[in-house]
Amino acid sequence: MSLIAPKVRTIDAVRDVTFQVEPGELLAFIGPNGAGKSTTIKMLTGILHPSCGEARVLGFVPWRQRRELAFHIGSVFGQRSQLWMHLPPQDSFRLLGRIYEVPDRDHHRRIAKMAELFDLGELLTTPVRKLSLGQRMRCEIAASLLHSPRVIFLDEPTIGLDVIAKQKIRDLILTANAEEGMTIFLTSHDAGDIEKLCKRVIIIDRGQLLMDASVQALKRSEHFTLRTIGVRMSRPVESFEMEGVEILKKKGPGMKLQVDGARVPVESVIRRLMEFGHLEDISVRMPSLEEIIARIYREKGLPGAPPEATADDGEEP
Known part of the structure; x- marks a missing residue:
């Protein structure tokens, strides 16, 4: 006989959230811990299947067409790495090229461009485990851009970085946005990221939309x-x-x-x-x-x- 009677409570992690993002836009999606930010991103990238509602990213329904969508989006999730820790970044880049089915010629050209854009240099041949957090984050963002995605999701890209490294990452994000013309969906608890990178901010809490405005309108x-x-x-x-x-x-x-x-x-x-x-x-x-x-x-x-x-x-x- 069990003396423990578990109780199940259903919580809507995200509800009544409606917004549209324009191509090339740099958007901040923020809220306190537990607001529903990560859940929203996981639905938009096809990781989670919502119980109701609709969403489209580049015309794809993420949870139904996850594989097709994956070839058109990139993501960086804070401290979670898409790089193999014991390999140098260039080896991870080659593996990612195979995963995304990028032709060798195009992939070599993209690696060269990312190496120049992110000033990777000797970092490409250094095992990831030996890189500083700021150096690794540069490699992470570069890796997410190798297959020329049209949308990139950045979840806390500057978390844990010092002031100099943060500014470097912000400059690189702005440059990538300008040169690649991609849409960037940013979540961050660092107001500096939002103020320096984004023109629009969406605030959610408990899964509901609180505010959707331009950063300038917010300041006014x-x-x-x-x-x-x-x-x-x-x-x-x-x-x-x-x-x-x-x-x-x-x-x-x-x-x-x-x-x-x-x-x-x-x-x-x-x-x-x-x-x-x-x-x-x-x-x-x-x-x-x-x-x-x-x-x-x-x-x-x-x-x-x-x-x-x-x-x-x-x-x-």
């Missing part, structure tokens, strides 16, 4: 109206009150203010400050894309959203 939205003003006056300001303005920090003659640009122009705040004395130093900072996304997450009550900044957070005023 209500989430982008807050400004942080740091000032150092000629003398301390005892009291400062103004509609749409919150004092985040005050220390001696220095102050850090948060200004809601939708309620009061920054210029009006500066003019008001000048009534209290000479402004020795002033800086105005717009929120980063990362802060905008974090605010959207908080407003939607999404898991993993960072807390709102407090008066004690950040740099000195």
Whole structure:
């Protein structure tokens, strides 16, 4: 007799998500952990079969025509490698050429082009296990482009990389997009990837679409109206009150203010400050894309959203 009675609960990992991607577009598909990003990608690449709904990639139904679709798409899934760890990348490239049935002449030409584009050089003959993460990621992306795909799925391509390596990967992605004209479907938790690479962003959570907008529209939205003003006056300001303005920090003659640009122009705040004395130093900072996304997450009550900044957070005023 069993004392354990398992309970089964059905969860819709993705539901009511509708979008269309134009050829050559560089799209960010983001959301907190468990939002349904990976599930969506697995359906679009034919790995998972949805219980209902429709999807087409380049005219193919992914889960019904997975093999045919595979010849037209490429993918890089974070830390999971398509390269053989004990072989140098050039050997993996040859194997991938066979898998994708690329004619030898064309394949040699593609390897040469990818080696030049991604500055692979001696990396081609170095066993993958001896490459740094940044070097391996360059080889991974190059490998995904060898068969000239029309769409490439990049899942966290810069995860774990240092600042220099991240910038290198971003530059290579932009170059590949420009030269190859491919559509790039990017998922990333790094707002820098989104801001520097993409013109459009889709945000999902719990399998549902929350937002589909251009990055520029996102920056022009209500989430982008807050400004942080740091000032150092000629003398301390005892009291400062103004509609749409919150004092985040005050220390001696220095102050850090948060200004809601939708309620009061920054210029009006500066003019008001000048009534209290000479402004020795002033800086105005717009929120980063990362802060905008974090605010959207908080407003939607999404898991993993960072807390709102407090008066004690950040740099000195």
